[in-house]
Amino acid sequence: MPEPLLPKSIHLEIVTPDRFLFRGEVQSVTVPAITGYLGILPGHAPLLSELRVGVITYRTALEEERLFCSWGFVEVLPDRVSVLAEIAERPNEIDVERARRKKEEAERLLRSKSPGVDYEQVMISLEKANTRLEVARASV
Numbered sequence: 327m328p329e330p331l332l333p334k335s336i337h338l339e340i341v342t343p344d345r346f347l348f349r350g351e352v353q354s355v356t357v358p359a360i361t362g363y364l365g366i367l368p369g370h371a372p373l374l375s376e377l378r379v380g381v382i383t384y385r386t387a388l389e390e391e392r393l394f395c396s397w398g399f400v401e402v403l404p405d406r407v408s409v410l411a412e413i414a415e416r417p418n419e420i421d422v423e424r425a426r427r428k429k430e431e432a433e434r435l436l437r438s439k440s441p442g443v444d445y446e447q448v449m450i451s452l453e454k455a456n457t458r459l460e461v462a463r464a465s466v
Contacts, residue, residue: 329347333368337351340386340393342414347393348384355407357400364400373402377411379453381461392463394420396454417465420458429455 335351357365358380377398384391398411430451433441 336368340409342411347414352383352384352386369404370402375400394458417461420462422462425455425458
């Protein structure tokens with residue numbers, strides 16, 4: 327008996343509380359899962375994971391797209407992937423100057439070693455700024 331063929335594409339939806347960023351068929355998706363980056367192809371085993379700050383990458387038949395992502399969840403089924411992100415931004419939506427200022431501010435706070443600084447929050451702020459800058463740079 328022949329093995330069933332895996333689908334050639336997977337339906338992807340990327341949403342935030344405010345809007346849909348993408349809905350369509352893709353060949354692959356990579357998301358920043360809480361345990362590390364997760365590569366997803368059509369026919370992937372079902373799973374549910376929390377997302378962290380990072381880059382969502384998806385490949386359509388024509389191109390590869392990258393989005394900034396900050397926290398959320400991903401649900402993977404063999405024929406679809408649903409991403410619900412707290413924040414997601416396309417490269418052209420990223421305020422590069424603001425990201426640079428946030429990066430400099432976080433680096434300054436880390437160097438200060440002040441006792442009242444919430445270092446965990448500062449590290450998250452630095453990671454967000456660096457990731458936004460990475461996504462914006464990659465699109466140029």
